[in-house]
Amino acid sequence: MGMGYSADPVAALRSTGSRLRLAAAVAVALTVGACASAKDEVDNTASADQLYNEGLVQLQAGKKADAVKKFDDVDRLHPYSQLSKQALLMQAYTQFERNAFTDAISAGQRFVTLYPSSPDAAYAQYIVAESLFQQIPDVSRDQAQTAKALAAYGELIEKYPNSPYAEDGRKKVLTVRDQLAGKEMDIGRFYLKKHQYLGAINRFKLVVSQYQTTRHVEEALARLVECYYAMGVINEAQTAAAILGHNFPDSQWYKDSYTLLQNGGYEPNEDKSSWISKSITQPLKSVKIL
Numbered sequence: 001m002g003m004g005y006s007a008d009p010v011a012a013l014r015s016t017g018s019r020l021r022l023a024a025a026v027a028v029a030l031t032v033g034a035c036a037s038a039k040d041e042v043d044n045t046a047s048a049d050q051l052y053n054e055g056l057v058q059l060q061a062g063k064k065a066d067a068v069k070k071f072d073d074v075d076r077l078h079p080y081s082q083l084s085k086q087a088l089l090m091q092a093y094t095q096f097e098r099n100a101f102t103d104a105i106s107a108g109q110r111f112v113t114l115y116p117s118s119p120d121a122a123y124a125q126y127i128v129a130e131s132l133f134q135q136i137p138d139v140s141r142d143q144a145q146t147a148k149a150l151a152a153y154g155e156l157i158e159k160y161p162n163s164p165y166a167e168d169g170r171k172k173v174l175t176v177r178d179q180l181a182g183k184e185m186d187i188g189r190f191y192l193k194k195h196q197y198l199g200a201i202n203r204f205k206l207v208v209s210q211y212q213t214t215r216h217v218e219e220a221l222a223r224l225v226e227c228y229y230a231m232g233v234i235n236e237a238q239t240a241a242a243i244l245g246h247n248f249p250d251s252q253w254y255k256d257s258y259t260l261l262q263n264g265g266y267e268p269n270e271d272k273s274s275w276i277s278k279s280i281t282q283p284l285k286s287v288k289i290l
Helices: 009-032 048-060 064-077 082-097 101-114 121-134 144-159 166-193 197-210 217-231 234-247 252-263 275-279
Strands: none
Touching: 048 064, 048 082, 064 082, 082 101, 082 121, 101 121, 121 144, 121 166, 144 166, 166 197, 166 217, 197 217, 197 275, 217 234, 217 252, 234 252, 234 275
């Protein structure tokens, strides 16, 4: 992903129950449908059971593209069968496993739309979110995909808060929000380097007001001190420095901000009427992103 994070959606999917589900399903396929074999051409007379079992056997054999075709045949030829629903879910899972993330998202979203009350709807939504997460680009690039991943995890947590996938989703939200904050910082630094202080402030302001639980808030406050000081808006520079010092007293960012103000004959001093003061809703802390 170019993010430097070690999150592994495939491992997450397997660790939250899909491996057991797949193993059990394949065991049934090998027992009940042992005589079924994959065919290059679609047999329009094949039953849903036969096609589904063939798909599981293909998946177990590592032939994921062939497995997807079999699951699609179940859904296409037997749309009203009970196995059609399960085949759609297995399509989403198998497409994810073969890194066909766009197709995994499509199948997962279709499952959630058609079967919102199914016990497997949370799993389908999780596949959608993980597929988007896997495609998060480097922070230097457009983060539209990152925003979509955040929305998908939000839907997972909101609709299925007690599902076994929601806990991992909450952890991933921290990573996704950190990425979005990182993008704002990247743009803010660019403006700051060009001495376009208002543009830089708007970006750092977003981090402080919307992403203050990320690891970037510490630097954002320091950059606000720098921008406001350069513009001569001393009270805001003092406020940013005071809040930075209160939350990160041992930070190098605070030491640098303190020195900047001191060189001009000023001290950190919080103005309670400042937007910065009003934006801080809780004690700040650096967040470790895995």
